[in-house]
Amino acid sequence: xxxxxxxxxxxxxxxxxxxxxxxxxxxxxxxxxxxxxxxxxxxxxxxxxxxxxxxxxxxxxxxxxxxxxxxxxxxxxxxxxxxxxxxxxxxxxxxxxxxxxxxxxxxxxxxxxxxxxxxxxxxxxxxxxxxxxxxxxxxxxxxxxxxxxxxxxxxxxxxxxxxxxxxxxxxxxxxxxxxxxxxxxxxxxxxxxxxxxxxxxxxxxxxxxxxxxxxxxxxxxxxxxxxxxxxxxxxxxxxxxxxxxxxxxxxxxxxxxxxxxxxxxxxxxxxxxxxxxxxxxxxxxxxxxxxxxxxxxxxxxxxxxxxxxxxxxxxxxxxxxxxxxxxxxxxxxxxxxxxxxxxxxxxxxxxxxxxxxxxxxxxxxxxxxxxxxxxxxxxxxxxxxxxxxxxxxxxxxxxxxxxxxxxxxxxxxxxxxxxxxxxxxx
Numbered sequence: 001x002x003x004x005x006x007x008x009x010x011x012x013x014x015x016x017x018x019x020x021x022x023x024x025x026x027x028x029x030x031x032x033x034x035x036x037x038x039x040x041x042x043x044x045x046x047x048x049x050x051x052x053x054x055x056x057x058x059x060x061x062x063x064x065x066x067x068x069x070x071x072x073x074x075x076x077x078x079x080x081x082x083x084x085x086x087x088x089x090x091x092x093x094x095x096x097x098x099x100x101x102x103x104x105x106x107x108x109x110x111x112x113x114x115x116x117x118x119x120x121x122x123x124x125x126x127x128x129x130x131x132x133x134x135x136x137x138x139x140x141x142x143x144x145x146x147x148x149x150x151x152x153x154x155x156x157x158x159x160x161x162x163x164x165x166x167x168x169x170x171x172x173x174x175x176x177x178x179x180x181x182x183x184x185x186x187x188x189x190x191x192x193x194x195x196x197x198x199x200x201x202x203x204x205x206x207x208x209x210x211x212x213x214x215x216x217x218x219x220x221x222x223x224x225x226x227x228x229x230x231x232x233x234x235x236x237x238x239x240x241x242x243x244x245x246x247x248x249x250x251x252x253x254x255x256x257x258x259x260x261x262x263x264x265x266x267x268x269x270x271x272x273x274x275x276x277x278x279x280x281x282x283x284x285x286x287x288x289x290x291x292x293x294x295x296x297x298x299x300x301x302x303x304x305x306x307x308x309x310x311x312x313x314x315x316x317x318x319x320x321x322x323x324x325x326x327x328x329x330x331x332x333x334x335x336x337x338x339x340x341x342x343x344x345x346x347x348x349x350x351x352x353x354x355x356x357x358x359x360x361x362x363x364x365x366x367x368x369x370x371x372x373x374x375x376x377x378x379x380x381x382x383x384x385x386x387x388x389x390x391x392x393x394x395x396x397x398x399x400x401x402x403x404x405x406x407x408x409x410x411x412x413x414x415x416x417x418x419x420x421x422x423x424x425x426x
Contacts, residue, residue, distance in 0.1 A: 008292050009285040018282035018291065019275045024076050025291045027069040028298045031144075032305045034067030036346050037339060038243060039140065039306070041313045043327040048133045048313070050140065053330035053339075054245045060336075061240040068242040068253070070147065071201040071264025072271055077151060078205020081158045086209075099156055106152060109299045109360040110145065113307075117141050140306045147302075150194060154202045161199060162206045169199035170261065177258040181237070190255040197256030201264050213272055221269025228262040299361045300354050308349035312342065 012018070040051040054060055081102075088098040117138065124134055154161065173196050179185035204221075207213050213221075232238045237250075238259035244251040252260040282288045294301075316326045325338025 005285045005289040008289040012288070012292070018288055019278035020076055020079070021295045022278045022282055022291050023072055023271050023274075024298065025294045027072040027076070028294065028301055030067045030069040032301055032350075033343075034064070034243065035144075035306060036309055036343060037063065037067065039309065040330040040335075040339075041136065041140075041310065041327065042329055043317060043322045047130045048136050048327075050136050050246060051330055052246050053335065054241050054243070055247060056329070056331040057336075058240070058245075061242075064242040065263070069267060070198075070253075071267045073147070074151070074154065074198050074201040074264075075205045075208070075268045075271060078154070078158075078161060078202035079209040080205075081155055081202075082162055082206040082209035085158045085162075095159065102155055103152055106148060106155075106299075109303055109357070110148065112357050112360045113141070113303045117307075137310055140310065144302065144306065146194075150198050153195065154199060157199075158206070161203045164203065165207065166200045166203040169196040169203060172196040173200070173256070173258050173261050190257075193255045193257065193261075197261045197264075200261050201268050204265070204268050208272070215273075218269045218272035221265050222273060223266075223269075225262045225264070225266030225269060229259050229266060232259040232262065296362055297354055297358055300358045301350065304353035304357060305346075305350055308346050308353055311349050312345050 038052050038054060040053065041048045042051045054064070084102070085095070085098060089095075121134065121138060124137075173193050176189055176192050176196070180187065180190055204213070233240050236259075238257060239245070239248060239250055239252050241248075242252050242260060242263055244254045250257070252263075282291060313326055316323050322328055323338075325335055325340075325342050328335060330336075330339070
């Protein structure tokens with residue numbers, strides 16, 4: 001193990017921004033743990049139905065503030081895509097060719113998931129599974145895929161996002177919510193925010209790529225976004241939970257609301273403020289190795305974590321019926337304690353899924369870095385889990401590769417961040 005840790009550390013390009021990988025690792029862990037903690041499959045009269053502890057224990061809403069890090073995904077993704085796109089154009093690669101390569105890498109792992117669950121759905125139907133149960137299971141599997149569709153659309157719009165910045169999409173979200181909630185407009189209008197709402201952190205990421213977000217901007221985003229979110233929750237009637245709650249009249253996430261977007265801006269600001277501590281932490285070989293390996297499997301973990309939960313749930317039913325924290329109504333502290341105890345079992349099931357399906361994310365080819373290990377340095381830029389910008393760092397203060405950063409410039413460097421506390425930009 002120690003040898004592997006040092007091999008990963010030695011194989012990492014010296015200019016790679018490890019803090020960006022750390023942010024993405026936190027985001028994927030937040031998504032996985034968040035779903036495992038707020039998703040309950042309740043055994044009810046021979047069927048399974050979805051429930052959430054937030055329905056019965058709304059005081060747990062602050063948990064969603066930590067375990068809903070989607071804005072960080074789009075923020076880092078926008079930064080990586082902007083750098084990668086600029087590099088591709090500089091090499092003479094067309095936007096179409098650049099996009100085709102990125103989307104192929106993004107969706108390759110999805111094929112395995114869809115193939116397995118197509119077979120599973122046919123088998124469950126043939127064996128007489130209740131339609132309600134089948135619908136619940138398929139919804140849990142397929143609903144996270146919206147992220148990939150939106151991410152793919154924003155990737156295609158990277159040149160546009162770079163030009164327009166975050167203010168225009170923020171204005172769209174603001175006006176959509178004013179019409180929906182203030183003027184009684186149609187609920188369907190809210191779906192405009194699926195694109196506009198996530199374009200805000202994505203476009204912020206393109207500013208980050210250009211070194212235009214300094215410490216003052218980071219503090220403004222953090223404090224201003226948090227204050228705006230609190231005001232919207234306390235005085236404008238928005239839900240406190242930053243995830244969807246079954247049965248709630250309004251969801252902050254489906255589609256995104258102004259509160260969710262303001263909350264995401266605060267998360268992006270906090271991410272910038274954490275870059276310096278993360279840079280220091282990632283100098284430790286063991287922490288970096290764990291972060292790197294987690295990033296390389298991020299898509300596999302994202303796609304299969306709900307399948308792992310459902311596999312444990314089904315196995316529990318087969319081995320003795322409803323069990324607290326697994327098949328019971330999530331309505332009290334006993335359920336929370338039991339669910340926490342089930343997390344290692346979910347993790348074990350996810351490890352099995354990872355062992356079987358990780359090759360769809362990291363095909364058996366020789367990556368730059370440790371042979372056969374897929375150590376970051378691969379070409380799967382922008383896909384959650386790995387990135388390689390291949391863009392020379394701009395000569396701005398605080399950007400690795402500049403005289404003030406102390407990090408050598410390398411065309412193989414990672415996605416790159418300006419160290420916020422040292423940049424000249426406000």
